[in-house]
Amino acid sequence: MLLTTLIKDLEFVKLKGDLSIDVSGIAYDSREVANNGVFVAMPGFKMDGHDFIQQAIDMGANTIIIEKDLYIEDNITVLKVTDSRKALARIASNFYNKPTEKLNMVGITGTNGKTSITYFIKSIFDHVNKSTGLIGTIGTMIDNKIMQNKNTTPESLNLQAIFNNMLKVNTENCIMEVSSHSLSLNRVAYCEFNTGIFTNLTPDHLELHKNMEEYFNAKAELFEMTRDYNIINADDEYGRRLIERVKNYDAKLVTYGIENEADIYATDIFYSVEFTKYTLNTPKGSIEITVNIPGIIYVYNSLAAIACAYCNGIDLNDIQKGIKELKSIKGRFEVVYTDQDYKIIVDFAHTEDGLEKTLTTIKPFAKGRIILVFGVYAAPGEKGRGKRRAMGKVAAKYSDFAVVTSDNPKEQDPNLIIQEIVEAIKEENGKHIAIVDRKEAIKYAIGISNKDDIILIAGKGHETSQVIGKEEIPFNETEIVTEIIKTSREMKIS
Numbered sequence: 001m002l003l004t005t006l007i008k009d010l011e012f013v014k015l016k017g018d019l020s021i022d023v024s025g026i027a028y029d030s031r032e033v034a035n036n037g038v039f040v041a042m043p044g045f046k047m048d049g050h051d052f053i054q055q056a057i058d059m060g061a062n063t064i065i066i067e068k069d070l071y072i073e074d075n076i077t078v079l080k081v082t083d084s085r086k087a088l089a090r091i092a093s094n095f096y097n098k099p100t101e102k103l104n105m106v107g108i109t110g111t112n113g114k115t116s117i118t119y120f121i122k123s124i125f126d127h128v129n130k131s132t133g134l135i136g137t138i139g140t141m142i143d144n145k146i147m148q149n150k151n152t153t154p155e156s157l158n159l160q161a162i163f164n165n166m167l168k169v170n171t172e173n174c175i176m177e178v179s180s181h182s183l184s185l186n187r188v189a190y191c192e193f194n195t196g197i198f199t200n201l202t203p204d205h206l207e208l209h210k211n212m213e214e215y216f217n218a219k220a221e222l223f224e225m226t227r228d229y230n231i232i233n234a235d236d237e238y239g240r241r242l243i244e245r246v247k248n249y250d251a252k253l254v255t256y257g258i259e260n261e262a263d264i265y266a267t268d269i270f271y272s273v274e275f276t277k278y279t280l281n282t283p284k285g286s287i288e289i290t291v292n293i294p295g296i297i298y299v300y301n302s303l304a305a306i307a308c309a310y311c312n313g314i315d316l317n318d319i320q321k322g323i324k325e326l327k328s329i330k331g332r333f334e335v336v337y338t339d340q341d342y343k344i345i346v347d348f349a350h351t352e353d354g355l356e357k358t359l360t361t362i363k364p365f366a367k368g369r370i371i372l373v374f375g376v377y378a379a380p381g382e383k384g385r386g387k388r389r390a391m392g393k394v395a396a397k398y399s400d401f402a403v404v405t406s407d408n409p410k411e412q413d414p415n416l417i418i419q420e421i422v423e424a425i426k427e428e429n430g431k432h433i434a435i436v437d438r439k440e441a442i443k444y445a446i447g448i449s450n451k452d453d454i455i456l457i458a459g460k461g462h463e464t465s466q467v468i469g470k471e472e473i474p475f476n477e478t479e480i481v482t483e484i485i486k487t488s489r490e491m492k493i494s
């Protein structure tokens with residue numbers, strides 16, 4: 001591709017070199033630069049791409065895009081921009097010929113519910129044979145095949161490549177989770193969204209966003225990028241603020257909820273431990289909905305998905321069938337083991353709010369105790385103890401016994417994280433034990449469970465690894481539970 005084509009609509013200052021050259025591709029990691037490629041130097045959290053420019057040139061880069069003032073000796077083209085992450089998004093979109101213009105793009109943001117909503121929408125779209133790809137925490141799904149992502153919302157270059165791959169297999173709809181990081185770090189810049197969905201906002205990722213206002217503003221950016229519909233939860237405090245903000249935007253506002261007045265809303269909700277039923281009310285009529293995942297959270301998540309399907313002109317009968325056809329979502333209130341004695345549920349709940357909602361969903365149905373296995377992950381740059389204490393309090397309040405363990409301690413001391421959680425549990429007189437090794441903690445919970453108990457293993461959900469120190473260790477909770485139960489049965493028999 002000609003460099004002039006690649007940099008179309010990019011604002012830059014040419015520091016040196018020729019613009020009428022051919023470039024073979026783009027890289028933001030010097031180790032991945034191809035011969036005659038463009039290297040975009042981006043300052044990072046741990047390192048700085050500007051320190052790897054020489055390596056990129058040695059790898060064969062013929063063009064370098066920078067945002068810092070640097071003098072580069074080699075005889076190559078150097079362009080300076082104000083924000084190299086944003087510049088990467090611009091040229092990545094150009095490189096793949098603006099793929100989002102050819103897809104029906106749905107972006108979902110908010111602290112909780114994003115993954116479930118992508119799956120609910122896909123299930124409805126699949127029911128009416130709309131070819132649909134997903135991007136999110138569980139990975140990227142194209143043609144029903146899942147590939148792992150490094151991030152919930154990948155870097156712009158990877159993202160645009162994914163869109164392009166979707167188009168190659170004639171995918172028409174792309175349903176994606178849009179993390180607040182991706183908005184703040186311009187990973188989704190120059191994506192054309194048809195629909196934006198806002199779920200809710202509770203404290204999370206405050207290591208990057210500093211405070212809730214900044215976190216809210218990051219999420220709200222998505223709704224400045226949508227063309228057709230803004231779908232917002234009317235029962236969330238921040239949702240209501242967003243409604244006020246987007247009221248006069250070009251995209252049509254559609255609200256959903258249970259408590260407050262909304263366009264799409266649920267009434268007559270019936271909960272059981274296996275499913276939830278409710279009456280769906282829309283401007284086009286009402287219909288019974290069965291969601292195969294229990295709890296209030298999934299009433300909200302299904303309503304958001306339904307609002308999206310509704311805006312896409314899908315008939316209420318098809319919406320009803322599409323929601324019912326989704327049997328489970330990996331790591332989302334997933335019953336990984338059940339017999340007449342007890343149930344084991346794996347759930348991704350990893351915030352105070354998420355944990356509280358999952359525990360209160362279980363509470364009315366737990367004939368025995370709720371035994372909770374959980375920890376708190378170490379977020380990059382996180383220093384505060386707020387989240388650990390808050391989750392400890394929730395554990396003490398809503399579970400009968402907490403096995404406090406490691407989540408992803410990363411390079412922080414897992415004992416210290418656990419100690420801070422335990423302090424909060426003790427203040428509430430909660431029954432607990434601390435077991436640093438997560439597998440041992442699960443084994444302990446299974447060992448002490450009696451008839452009718454429910455074990456909730458919270459925090460990691462669909463994840464298949466645990467990050468301890470710098471190491472990523474395979475950790476699949478479904479497999480671990482199965483193995484522990486098998487071994488304990490074999491021991492009982494012998």
Ligand SMILES: CC(=O)N[C@H]1[C@@H](OP(=O)(O)OP(=O)(O)OC[C@H]2O[C@@H](n3ccc(=O)[nH]c3=O)[C@H](O)[C@@H]2O)O[C@H](CO)[C@@H](O)[C@@H]1O[C@H](C)C(=O)N[C@@H](C)C(=O)N[C@H](CCC(=O)O)C(=O)O
Nearest residue numbers: 028029030044045046047048049052151152153155179181
């Ligand atoms: C803290 C954070 O967000 N980090 C993201 C960031 O990496 P970084 O800034 O740490 O990269 P770095 O290692 O400092 O390197 C800086 C630059 O030098 C370059 N480099 C580095 C070494 C080298 O030899 N050559 C070279 O060119 C790197 O390619 C990079 O461009 O930029 C990378 C590329 O976009 C991201 O993959 C990475 O996400 C990490 C993996 C991460 O954990 N991010 C989390 C916090 C995140 O983004 N989460 C959200 C939300 C999740 C949720 O909602 O639950 C998500 O969307 O995933």
